[in-house]
Amino acid sequence: MILYATEQRLYVISAILGVLLFIAGCDSSSSEHKSDESVIYAIMPTKIQGFDPGYTSDIYSAEVTSSIYECLYTYHYLKRPYEIIPRLADGMPQISKDGLTYTIKIKKGVYFADDACFEEGKGRELKADDFIFAWKRLANIKFLSPNWWVFDNKIVGLDRFREYTKTCKSQFDVDYSREVEGLQIPDDYTVVIKLIRPWPQFIYILAHHPTAPIAKEAIDYYGKDIINHPVGTGPFKLKLWRKSSYIELVKNPNFREEYYPAEGEAGDLEKGFLDDTGKKVPLVERLLWLIIEEEQPMWLQFLRGKIDASAIPKDNFGQAISPARDLTEDLKERNIRLVKIYDPDVFYIGFNMEDPELGKNKPLRQAISYGYNRTREIELFWNNVWEVAYGFIPPVFKSYSDQIKTIGQRYDPEKARQLVKEARKIHGGDLPTLKISVGSMDTQRRQMAQFYERCLEEIGLDIELEFMDWPVFLEKLNTKSCQIFSLGWMADYPDAENFLQIFYSKNAAPGPNHFNYSSERFDRIYEKVIVMEDCPERTRLYQEAEKIVLEDCPVAFTTHRVRYILLHDWLGNYKAHVYPFGVWRYRKADGAKRAAYQKLIKRLK
Amino acid sequence: MTTYIIRRLLYTIPIVLGVLLLTFVLFTLVGGDISIELAGKGASAETIEEIREEYGLNKPLFLSWDSQFINHFKKALTFNFGRARDRELIIDKIKRGIGPSLSLTVPMFFGILVISISLSLVIAFVRGTVWDALAVIICVAGMSIPYLSFILFGQYFFAYKWGFFPVFFSPDLSPPQYVALPVLIGIIAGLGGNLRFYRTVMLDEMRSDYVRTAFAKGLTPGRVLFKHVLKNAMIPIITRVVLAIPFLFLGSLLLERFFGIPGLGYLMVEAIGSRDYYVINAMTYISAILFVAFNVITDICYAWVDPRISFD
Numbered sequence: 001m002i003l004y005a006t007e008q009r010l011y012v013i014s015a016i017l018g019v020l021l022f023i024a025g026c027d028s029s030s031s032e033h034k035s036d037e038s039v040i041y042a043i044m045p046t047k048i049q050g051f052d053p054g055y056t057s058d059i060y061s062a063e064v065t066s067s068i069y070e071c072l073y074t075y076h077y078l079k080r081p082y083e084i085i086p087r088l089a090d091g092m093p094q095i096s097k098d099g100l101t102y103t104i105k106i107k108k109g110v111y112f113a114d115d116a117c118f119e120e121g122k123g124r125e126l127k128a129d130d131f132i133f134a135w136k137r138l139a140n141i142k143f144l145s146p147n148w149w150v151f152d153n154k155i156v157g158l159d160r161f162r163e164y165t166k167t168c169k170s171q172f173d174v175d176y177s178r179e180v181e182g183l184q185i186p187d188d189y190t191v192v193i194k195l196i197r198p199w200p201q202f203i204y205i206l207a208h209h210p211t212a213p214i215a216k217e218a219i220d221y222y223g224k225d226i227i228n229h230p231v232g233t234g235p236f237k238l239k240l241w242r243k244s245s246y247i248e249l250v251k252n253p254n255f256r257e258e259y260y261p262a263e264g265e266a267g268d269l270e271k272g273f274l275d276d277t278g279k280k281v282p283l284v285e286r287l288l289w290l291i292i293e294e295e296q297p298m299w300l301q302f303l304r305g306k307i308d309a310s311a312i313p314k315d316n317f318g319q320a321i322s323p324a325r326d327l328t329e330d331l332k333e334r335n336i337r338l339v340k341i342y343d344p345d346v347f348y349i350g351f352n353m354e355d356p357e358l359g360k361n362k363p364l365r366q367a368i369s370y371g372y373n374r375t376r377e378i379e380l381f382w383n384n385v386w387e388v389a390y391g392f393i394p395p396v397f398k399s400y401s402d403q404i405k406t407i408g409q410r411y412d413p414e415k416a417r418q419l420v421k422e423a424r425k426i427h428g429g430d431l432p433t434l435k436i437s438v439g440s441m442d443t444q445r446r447q448m449a450q451f452y453e454r455c456l457e458e459i460g461l462d463i464e465l466e467f468m469d470w471p472v473f474l475e476k477l478n479t480k481s482c483q484i485f486s487l488g489w490m491a492d493y494p495d496a497e498n499f500l501q502i503f504y505s506k507n508a509a510p511g512p513n514h515f516n517y518s519s520e521r522f523d524r525i526y527e528k529v530i531v532m533e534d535c536p537e538r539t540r541l542y543q544e545a546e547k548i549v550l551e552d553c554p555v556a557f558t559t560h561r562v563r564y565i566l567l568h569d570w571l572g573n574y575k576a577h578v579y580p581f582g583v584w585r586y587r588k589a590d591g592a593k594r595a596a597y598q599k600l601i602k603r604l605k
Numbered sequence: 606m607t608t609y610i611i612r613r614l615l616y617t618i619p620i621v622l623g624v625l626l627l628t629f630v631l632f633t634l635v636g637g638d639i640s641i642e643l644a645g646k647g648a649s650a651e652t653i654e655e656i657r658e659e660y661g662l663n664k665p666l667f668l669s670w671d672s673q674f675i676n677h678f679k680k681a682l683t684f685n686f687g688r689a690r691d692r693e694l695i696i697d698k699i700k701r702g703i704g705p706s707l708s709l710t711v712p713m714f715f716g717i718l719v720i721s722i723s724l725s726l727v728i729a730f731v732r733g734t735v736w737d738a739l740a741v742i743i744c745v746a747g748m749s750i751p752y753l754s755f756i757l758f759g760q761y762f763f764a765y766k767w768g769f770f771p772v773f774f775s776p777d778l779s780p781p782q783y784v785a786l787p788v789l790i791g792i793i794a795g796l797g798g799n800l801r802f803y804r805t806v807m808l809d810e811m812r813s814d815y816v817r818t819a820f821a822k823g824l825t826p827g828r829v830l831f832k833h834v835l836k837n838a839m840i841p842i843i844t845r846v847v848l849a850i851p852f853l854f855l856g857s858l859l860l861e862r863f864f865g866i867p868g869l870g871y872l873m874v875e876a877i878g879s880r881d882y883y884v885i886n887a888m889t890y891i892s893a894i895l896f897v898a899f900n901v902i903t904d905i906c907y908a909w910v911d912p913r914i915s916f917d
Contacts, residue, residue, distance in 0.1 A: 142655075304764070
């Protein structure tokens with residue numbers, strides 16, 4: 001037998017290959033192992049859109065962004081019912097007797113975080129002009145902000161400024177020095193806002209993250225990339241954002257002196273929520289959100305003590321929660337705590353009313369609403385914890401009425417099939433395949449979408465599912481590119497008026513009215529209620545508006561969320577907050593307890 | 606030999622150009638003007654025009670030095686793929702993803718290679734026995750179990766239950782820490798198919814006359830297997846091994862997703878999920894280039910290892 005290859009050659013080939021691959025395989029960018037002290041490890045169930053408060057409109061982006069950017073006002077961290085308090089403002093606004101003029105002083109000595117966009121990289125002091133710039137930027141039509149609705153037809157002269165921006169070539173050609181009558185700055189620390197008509201909810205808007213001030217230098221320097229380079233005044237600044245992997249914020253050394261609250265609601269003292277009163281915030285050095293889209297790794301990571309708080313995946317619910325809706329013994333032994341949060345939100349299957357198939361075919365939309373089995377969804381996906389939604393007002397709001405249960409659409413497959421027949425008549429033949437867009441690619445959302453498909457195919461509709469990640473989904477909604485979509489709306493402030501916003505015709509996409517729904521009757525009520533103070537008549541009008549929406553059916557309401565959040569005992573000051581803007585500054589992590597947990601789980605085995 | 610290598614390298618030029626042409630046809634001509642997709646149905650003409658300007662879609666398709674066709678070539682040849690949909694430079698994303706991907710796939714690749722070749726030699730030696738049958742059954746079972754099951758079980762037992770490894774990626778961990786378990790799972794999941802393949806290769810060799818002669822001469826089984834059989838089985842091994850290398854750069858989609866490893870597999874899935882044609886285009890081009898390059902390396906290795914293959 002002749003051996004053709006010499007051994008040396010084989011060894012040379014193998015060695016070269018091995019060395020090359022080994023060198024390539026070494027990741028030189030690895031970070032060294034850091035201490036767990038003073039860090040909070042949180043979960044982000046999806047990629048976020050970015051950090052531009054003017055451009056992002058989802059709760060996930062807002063939760064992170066609000067640790068970097070701040071608003072004039074905010075909600076008290078501990079007091080309930082939720083109370084508005086100053087954040088960047090130096091006191092509550094002075095409101096004129098007619099309710100039209102707001103004079104707001106801003107705090108002195110507030111600095112932006114250091115950034116290359118500033119002279120010599122040093123963050124400068126916040127001035128009144130930074131608010132005006134940020135608000136005019138929302139009005140810039142070329143900027144395509146989904147948050148314009150917060151000021152639309154509210155401030156004297158701002159809508160005219162928006163008209164002017166139509167004439168500019170691009171968003172960066174707009175002259176922001178143009179005067180807007182309703183936005184005045186008598187001095188560097190005072191903002192005067194003139195409203196077109198009284199608007200009681202305006203104070204809430206000033207606590208909502210799209211109204212955060214932005215330094216013009218940052219926009220000039222980063223342009224469209226500002227979404228990746230936040231420059232704010234908040235307690236944290238961005239260290240690293242790996243789009244689909246993690247978001248790391250670190251303490252902003254320029255952050256002013258701000259202290260943990262001294263008051264709370266009854267029972268807070270006993271629960272230890274006032275233990276850190278008077279301490280300077282933020283209470284941790286670092287915030288780390290791990291982006292984990294799949295449920296198993298998220299759950300196991302939590303049980304191993306590698307993340308501090310977690311929701312409960314549907315398949316692990318029985319392991320965590322007993323039939324009495326309390327923690328199981330296993331989790332109690334691990335010193336895990338349970339927090340239940342009744343969110344002011346509503347989830348739904350939305351219809352794009354500008355779609356030629358759906359917009360003109362009400363029986364088709366109604367068929368989908370009657371054909372969808374909400375109770376089964378709650379059983380299958382939410383462990384019977386969430387509640388069926390019959391309308392858009394969440395049960396946690398006082399304007400909610402139980403009567404809605406008798407009016408709202410419910411699962412009725414027979415009626416749905418009848419409606420499909422009517423829809424076919426209107427269409428003039430067989431209905432085309434309908435496309436449902438889902439803004440997530442994780443297993444649970446896929447299963448849920450398949451459940452939509454199954455319910456609707458049972459009533460004789462052809463359904464196609466389209467999956468995409470969250471930022472692309474939001475982009476598609478903002479550009480009216482979805483036919484049917486699965487989404488939810490979480491209240492931005494504690495007033496059901498916020499839910500009326502999502503059906504107001506002038507708020508069509510890129511605004512929050514993703515249905516692009518338009519009803520004169522509804523608009524009339526909306527325009528009437530926004531100037532009204534809280535009173536029984538306003539509540540009645542909210543409910544009337546809800547009935548109009550149910551009648552026109554631009555949406556099939558499905559559920560109201562009830563969150564069960566698990567916390568490790570080292571995560572301190574975690575008080576449930578349904579408007580979680582900038583709340584991470586008050587939370588803390590006890591490194592010693594975190595280390596002790598590792599010993600505890602070894603012992604438990 | 607130098608002439609041979611130069612000739613093989615010259616052959617790659619039309620292939621690379623063909624790949625570029627194909628990606629241009631697919632992503633620009635067949636895919637259409639993506640500015641409408643990016644701007645959305647409700648966008649104004651100005652917005653669409655702004656996007657067309659930014660991505661160079663308002664330039665002529667051909668017949669100009671500044672055409673989309675020429676720019677496509679220029680970008681690819683200089684590895685300057687422009688910006689992704691989230692405005693980050695694509696090349697930065699790729700550079701960042703290569704390290705974690707290779708940290709995962711390279712040890713997995715060598716692990717599978719060494720274990721499956723060694724075991725296949727042993728199995729070939731005990732062919733026809735109960736051990737051989739048992740090995741085949743295990744291999745088939747290993748091939749039949751879905752990859753995801755290996756991941757879920759591995760993550761649950763090795764990481765969570767027994768605590769040998771971290772459950773998931775964390776920026777506070779070093780690559781050896783966060784890739785150790787996925788590598789182990791990848792090796793276990795990949796063994797079945799590879800072991801079966803190498804067993805077949807080794808069995809073919811074991812039936813050769815020279816093996817019978819070597820045993821007849823009184824050589825030890827170890828010497829026959831590792832010195833003679835392995836050496837003569839090198840051609841199919843090289844073919845499989847070298848052509849598998851380009852795929853190492855693409856990472857492992859499922860492992861990266863379930864262990865949160867920020868590699869290129871994840872980048873590709875993410876690009877598909879976010880309809881980021883520019884990232885998909887760049888990754889397709891890089892994969893094709895790597896595939897062509899490693900094909901050339903395979904040919905050179907053949908010629909070097911087996912003198913029967915002529916350089917002419």
